[in-house]
Amino acid sequence: MINKKQVMESLDMLLVPGVMRSIVKMNLVRNIDISDGKIDITLASTALSPGTQEWLKNKINNIAGGFTGISEVNINVEDAPVKDLNQIGNVVAVMSGKGGVGKSLVASLAAVALTRDGYDVGILDADITGPSIPKMFGIGDRPSGSESGLLPVTSKSGIEIISINLLLPSEDDAVIWRGPLIGSAITQFWEEVLWGKLDYLIVDLPPGTADAPLTVMQQLPVSGIIIVFTPQDLTAMVVRKAVKMVQQMGKPILGVIENMSYLYVPEINKKIELFGKSQAKDMAQAAGAPLLGQLPIDPALAKLCDEGNIERYDSDTYNDFAHNLTEAFSLWQKNSRANEKRR
Amino acid sequence: MINKKQVMESLDMLLVPGVMRSIVKMNLVRNIDISDGKIDITLASTALSPGTQEWLKNKINNIAGGFTGISEVNINVEDAPVKDLNQIGNVVAVMSGKGGVGKSLVASLAAVALTRDGYDVGILDADITGPSIPKMFGIGDRPSGSESGLLPVTSKSGIEIISINLLLPSEDDAVIWRGPLIGSAITQFWEEVLWGKLDYLIVDLPPGTADAPLTVMQQLPVSGIIIVFTPQDLTAMVVRKAVKMVQQMGKPILGVIENMSYLYVPEINKKIELFGKSQAKDMAQAAGAPLLGQLPIDPALAKLCDEGNIERYDSDTYNDFAHNLTEAFSLWQKNSRANEKRR
Numbered sequence: 176m177i178n179k180k181q182v183m184e185s186l187d188m189l190l191v192p193g194v195m196r197s198i199v200k201m202n203l204v205r206n207i208d209i210s211d212g213k214i215d216i217t218l219a220s221t222a223l224s225p226g227t228q229e230w231l232k233n234k235i236n237n238i239a240g241g242f243t244g245i246s247e248v249n250i251n252v253e254d255a256p257v258k259d260l261n262q263i264g265n266v267v268a269v270m271s272g273k274g275g276v277g278k279s280l281v282a283s284l285a286a287v288a289l290t291r292d293g294y295d296v297g298i299l300d301a302d303i304t305g306p307s308i309p310k311m312f313g314i315g316d317r318p319s320g321s322e323s324g325l326l327p328v329t330s331k332s333g334i335e336i337i338s339i340n341l342l343l344p345s346e347d348d349a350v351i352w353r354g355p356l357i358g359s360a361i362t363q364f365w366e367e368v369l370w371g372k373l374d375y376l377i378v379d380l381p382p383g384t385a386d387a388p389l390t391v392m393q394q395l396p397v398s399g400i401i402i403v404f405t406p407q408d409l410t411a412m413v414v415r416k417a418v419k420m421v422q423q424m425g426k427p428i429l430g431v432i433e434n435m436s437y438l439y440v441p442e443i444n445k446k447i448e449l450f451g452k453s454q455a456k457d458m459a460q461a462a463g464a465p466l467l468g469q470l471p472i473d474p475a476l477a478k479l480c481d482e483g484n485i486e487r488y489d490s491d492t493y494n495d496f497a498h499n500l501t502e503a504f505s506l507w508q509k510n511s512r513a514n515e516k517r518r
Numbered sequence: 519m520i521n522k523k524q525v526m527e528s529l530d531m532l533l534v535p536g537v538m539r540s541i542v543k544m545n546l547v548r549n550i551d552i553s554d555g556k557i558d559i560t561l562a563s564t565a566l567s568p569g570t571q572e573w574l575k576n577k578i579n580n581i582a583g584g585f586t587g588i589s590e591v592n593i594n595v596e597d598a599p600v601k602d603l604n605q606i607g608n609v610v611a612v613m614s615g616k617g618g619v620g621k622s623l624v625a626s627l628a629a630v631a632l633t634r635d636g637y638d639v640g641i642l643d644a645d646i647t648g649p650s651i652p653k654m655f656g657i658g659d660r661p662s663g664s665e666s667g668l669l670p671v672t673s674k675s676g677i678e679i680i681s682i683n684l685l686l687p688s689e690d691d692a693v694i695w696r697g698p699l700i701g702s703a704i705t706q707f708w709e710e711v712l713w714g715k716l717d718y719l720i721v722d723l724p725p726g727t728a729d730a731p732l733t734v735m736q737q738l739p740v741s742g743i744i745i746v747f748t749p750q751d752l753t754a755m756v757v758r759k760a761v762k763m764v765q766q767m768g769k770p771i772l773g774v775i776e777n778m779s780y781l782y783v784p785e786i787n788k789k790i791e792l793f794g795k796s797q798a799k800d801m802a803q804a805a806g807a808p809l810l811g812q813l814p815i816d817p818a819l820a821k822l823c824d825e826g827n828i829e830r831y832d833s834d835t836y837n838d839f840a841h842n843l844t845e846a847f848s849l850w851q852k853n854s855r856a857n858e859k860r861r
Contacts, residue, residue, distance in 0.1 A: 272692075273648055274617010274725040275748075304726035305616055305756040349615075349727045349759040351766065354697020357728055382617040382725045383647035384692045385700055405618075408824035413648040416692040423694065442786045449781065450820050477793050481751035 177242045179207045182214065185238050192227060193319045194326050196335070200295060201326075201371035202260040203231075205253065213247040214239045219255040222324030222369040228252060257324045257369050263297075264374045265508075266395050267429065271403040272417030273410045274382035277434035277470070279307035281403045282379035283485050284470075286334050288497030289504070294374035297327060299364050300338030301391055302381035303357045304350050309340045313483020317341060324369040332486045335373065337364050354386035361390045375504075384420045392424045399429035399507065401467070404458050406436060407450040411458060418462050430467035430503050431458045432496065438472045446471070465503055468496030520585045522550045525557065528581050535570060536662045537669050539678070543638060544669075544714035545603040546574075548596065556590040557582045562598040565667030565712040571595060600667045600712050606640075607717045608851075609738050610772065614746040615760030616753045617725035620777035620813070622650040624746045625722040626828050627813075629677050631840030632847070637717035640670060642707050643681035644734055645724035646700045647693050652683045656826020660684060667712040675829045678716065680707050697729035704733045718847075727763045735767045742772035742850065744810070747801050749779060750793040754801060761805050773810035773846050774801050775839065781815045789814070808846055811839030 187199040198204055198218070206217035216235060220228050232250050239248040269282040279302065286296045300308040309315060312330040318341050319326050327335035339360060340346050352360075370376060378395065381387045391397060400421050404414040421428055433455045437446040449472065459466040470492055479488050530542040541547055541561070549560035559578060563571050575593050582591040612625040622645065629639045643651040652658060655673040661684050662669050670678035682703060683689050695703075713719060721738065724730045734740060743764050747757040764771055776798045780789040792815065802809040813835055822831050 274619075276618055304728050304759070307752050307756065310752050310755060346755055347758040347762060349763040349766065351727050351732060351763050353729050353732060354700070357697070384694050385647050385729075386696050389694060389696060407820055409650050409653050412653060412689055413650065415690040416647070419690060420692040420694050423692065438781065438790075438792065440783055440786070440790070442788075443783070445785075447781075447783070447817070449815055449817055451817070451824060472792055474790070474792055474794075477750055481794060 176244055177209065179209060182207050182209070182239060186235065189234055189238065192230065195329050198231065201369060202262060205255060212244055213249070214245055215249045215251065217251045217253060219260055220252045221255050221257060221260055222320045222326050224319070224321055254323050257367055261370045262372045263370055263376045265398045266376045266378060267399050267401060268378040268380055268391055268397050269401045269403060270380045270388060270417050270421065271414055272382065272384055273413040276403050276405045276410060278403050279311065279379050280480065281401065281432050281434060282377050283308060283311050284488065284493060284496065285401065285500055286377045287332065287486050288500050289375050290332055290334055292501045295372060297335035297370050297373045297376045299376055299378045300336070301361050301378050301387050303339050303352065303360050303387065305381060306338045306340040308336060308338045308379055310483060311480045311485040312336060325367055326369055330486060335370060337368050358386045358390035361387060362394050365395050384416055388420065392426055397426055399427045401429055402431045402462050403434055404431065404454060405434055405450055406448065406452060406454050411454045414458065415461055428462045428464040429507055430465045430500070431462045432467045433469045435472045436469040467499045467503060468492065470496060519587055520552065522552060525550050525552070525582060529578065532577055532581065535573065538672050541574065544712060545605060548598060555587055556592070557588055558592045558594065560594045560596060562603055563595045564598050564600060564603055565663045565669050567662070567664055597666050600710055604713045605715045606713055606719045608741045609719045609721060610742050610744060611721040611723055611734055611740050612744045612746060613723045613731060613760050613764065614757055615725065615727055616756040619746050619748045619753060621746050622654065622722050623823065624744065624775050624777060625720050626651060626654050627831070627836060627839065628744065628843055629720045630675065630829055631843050632718050633675055633677055634840070635844045638715060640678035640713050640716045640719045642719055642721045643679070644704050644721050644730050646682050646695065646703050646730065648724060649681045649683040651679060651722055652681045653826060654823045654828040655679060668710055669712055673829060678713060680711050701729045701733040704730060705737050708738050727759055731763065735769055740769055742770045744772055745774045745805050746777055747774065747797060748777055748793055749791065749795060749797050754797045757801065758804055771805045771807040772850055773808045773843070774805045775810045776812045778815045779812040810842045810846060811835065813839060
């Protein structure tokens with residue numbers, strides 16, 4: 176006789192059209208009951224159009240009815256609130272305080288690293304007035320959804336993405352909003368998007384220490400922050416403001432990353448420190464967190480970002496960073512679990 | 519017999535202690551009457567401490583009493599509102615939408631260029647959460663003032679500067695404010711700072727199209743905008759949002775500047791386009807404004823900024839930019855005057 180786990184595994188192959196993500200990962204399968212050759216399945220219809228619901232019911236019927244010994248399949252559809260379906264292991268915000276240091280780049284590279292490591296990852300682009308994430312991943316599809324929720328757009332390598340730029344008529348359109356509206360857009364990206372089951376949700380913050388980071392740190396269950404900086408003194412000063420904000424809000428800093436550390440010029444086999452001496456040690460100390468990496472300026476990476484192919488990036492320095500990041504995350508989770516046990 | 523103009527010229531040598539700016543430039547001399555060997559001078563006490571007022575009265579007494587044929591000097595002190603004393607020729611905002619493209623750098627270099635050209639220039643740092651201006655100019659003095667107003671801090675070459683960083687206990691301190699507070703800080707920098715007589719007030723905007731640029735464009739008499747961008751496609755997309763905002767707010771764009779255009783490596787006598795091909799033509803076209811310059815990445819400039827010595831910068835590309843900027847400004851003013859006459 177077939178068991179629940181086997182049914183779940185089969186349903187995990189069923190991708191929601193448009194999203195191309197499995198109904199199990201989206202946490203839409205609410206219940207499975209098997210008894211006397213009968214399977215009862217409860218499916219959440221949240222964020223699904225009526226057409227998609229019908230399509231899924233047919234598919235589930237075929238899959239479940241195909242098991243040996245099953246003579247009856249009942250599919251019960253219910254509208255569950257997004258918050259009941261979202262199971263997000265860790266919300267990690269990428270912050271800097273300073274603009275143009277590569278927050279979106281680091282957020283994206285971190286998501287790619289965690290995805291390559293086998294985790295389910297999403298990116299919430301909290302930069303409402305200067306969103307960069309969709310372009311880096313080359314996605315432009317409008318998110319689908321219904322009155323009960325919005326679905327993220329899945330990238331080529333399976334990262335779930337929501338950004339205001341996916342909702343604008345044109346990617347050039349300006350969002351001329353004052354702070355309260357920006358805050359409410361971010362909370363909607365949290366409360367009304369069906370993220371489903373994710374190991375990590377990376378939040379890409381805009382520059383500054385105003386509405387967006389305040390809303391994210393106050394309204395979202397942020398487990399930790401990654402701080403991005405570049406070598407310039409001037410940048411370091413502004414980034415220290417962000418570090419102070421994080422500390423004042425009582426959030427842990429998981430690590431710091433120096434971006435644009437240097438440029439390697441192969442013709443002369445030389446590293447040029449374009450923006451001055453590395454600030455890595457000082458920043459790690461100020462943040463009380465490990466240095467996760469020093470990324471050089473890499474014209475090849477800039478090109479991949481412009482082409483929407485950041486997921487293809489590969490380099491030694493990136494692999495070091497990816498390794499340090501996933502190591503730091505698993506160490507941090509081990510410590511969190513140990514702390515919880517101790518309580 | 520001495521005339522008003524001569525008295526004014528002598529008073530223009532009198533610098534307010536702490537600010538090191540003349541009482542005439544600060545527009546504190548409200549009236550001069552000369553008759554029968556008597557000079558009556560009305561001095562505004564706005565933003566001056568009682569001690570400074572006394573010191574100035576003594577000095578004015580000495581200067582005016584020293585003219586041949588003058589036997590009596592009367593100094594009348596009155597508290598005039600800041601708005602009556604501020605005579606600002608042009609408010610020019612430097613904007614980008616994108617962070618880290620060098621808005622503060624361009625704002626500062628523009629101020630330096632106009633100052634070298636003989637204009638009186640101020641900088642209003644409207645980046646409340648990531649203020650960079652004071653560090654670039656190497657100023658750290660707390661602005662002086664009284665209940666009736668705040669005085670800007672004067673840079674080495676005579677540029678008047680106000681920034682939130684000059685008012686914080688430490689330059690690293692974070693300003694964790696939501697939008698409305700940010701807007702009100704900016705309007706205070708406009709309404710409660712005694713700028714006096716300036717030909718140009720350069721406003722350095724933070725990234726984004728939210729509270730700060732909205733407040734500046736709605737509350738300040740902005741005559742025009744300078745747009746800064748870098749070559750990356752990703753940046754250009756976000757900068758086009760800023761251009762759209764400016765156009766929607768009905769403000770003229772005076773010119774566009776490409777920063778970080780390339781890096782010149784002397785060892786191989788080669789320009790490396792680190793962030794991709796120049797976007798200069800497209801951006802100038804999108805903005806409907808002239809290209810004022812293409813600034814390379816210059817490690818020497820980064821160093822000067824970190825040392826607080828941006829006023830010492832000199833390079834061929836900078837001189838080209840400075841020339842184009844002052845040319846564009848005088849052309850634009852000529853056109854404005856012509857348009858006014860035509861009306």
